[in-house]
Amino acid sequence: MFRIIDSRFFVISAVELARKLLGKILVRNINGQLIKVKIAAALNNRGGCAYVYLIYGMYYCFNIASSIKGDPQGVLIRAAEPLDHHTIPVISLHDEKKKFHYYTNGPGKLCRALNIDISLNHIDLTTSNLIYLEDAPDLSQEEIVINKRVNIDYAGADKDRL
DNA sequence: CGGTGGATTCTCT
DNA sequence: GAGAATCCACCGT
Numbered sequence: 001m002f003r004i005i006d007s008r009f010f011v012i013s014a015v016e017l018a019r020k021l022l023g024k025i026l027v028r029n030i031n032g033q034l035i036k037v038k039i040a041a042a043l044n045n046r047g048g049c050a051y052v053y054l055i056y057g058m059y060y061c062f063n064i065a066s067s068i069k070g071d072p073q074g075v076l077i078r079a080a081e082p083l084d085h086h087t088i089p090v091i092s093l094h095d096e097k098k099k100f101h102y103y104t105n106g107p108g109k110l111c112r113a114l115n116i117d118i119s120l121n122h123i124d125l126t127t128s129n130l131i132y133l134e135d136a137p138d139l140s141q142e143e144i145v146i147n148k149r150v151n152i153d154y155a156g157a158d159k160d161r162l
Numbered sequence: 163c164g165g166t167g168g169a170t171t172c173t174c175t
Numbered sequence: 176g177a178g179a180a181t182c183c184a185c186c187g188t
Contacts, residue, residue: 043169057181059170076169108170 001025001134007126010066014073017066018042022144025134026080028114035114036134037080037104044075052111052121059108062116064125080104082113 004024010017021039028035051074053061067073082104104110111117116131125132 053169054182055168056170057168057183061169063169078169106170112171 001136003027004133004135005126010064010125011068012066014044014066014075017064017073018044018075019144020138021064021075021077021133023139024136025083026077026114026131027134028116028131029129030115034084036083037110037114038083038136039077039079040081041077041079042075043078051123052116052118054118055108060111060116060118061107062111062114062120076107077110078107080110 009020012020021042024039026037026039028037051063051065053063055061062077063074064077065072065074104113114131120131123131
């Protein structure tokens with residue numbers, strides 16, 4: 001698959017971009033070690049133009065901005081499927097003895113697995129060697145299921161929002 | 163300049 | 176189901 005280097009790919013609405021990102025390959029380069037994951041869940045994000053947010057002091061959320069300058073939109077990547085290995089081992093923050101084989105099924109866990117931190121904020125996905133996207137066939141309409149956010153039974157009234 | 167809360171996740175009850 | 180872990184942007188004083 002080829003890397004996406006055409007910035008026009010992102011010059012669309014966040015809703016469209018979220019749909020196109022599904023199935024694409026997110027590549028993270030950590031000191032030469034490539035980790036590839038397939039984007040499996042994205043979320044239309046409301047406003048904001050940052051790429052990486054620190055949340056609750058412990059976890060990061062990885063966003064991909066869309067549209068054009070002056071019209072801030074973005075897509076929050078909520079989950080992905082590891083490709084290189086079945087799982088990406090990440091040591092538990094709470095108990096280092098427990099080596100959880102974390103899946104990337106949540107925004108915070110996704111960023112932990114890929115070593116995404118604030119240093120990637122404002123990075124350009126079309127020019128950076130640290131993290132970028134590889135092209136992949138768009139999923140068919142039938143394969144895209146618009147559903148509620150994953151793993152959010154804690155969210156109360158907000159969980160019914162898309 | 164101190165207080166507060168948030169786009170999360172894990173652990174224990 | 177609730178609390179904790181833990182950083183910083185933002186707000187009020």
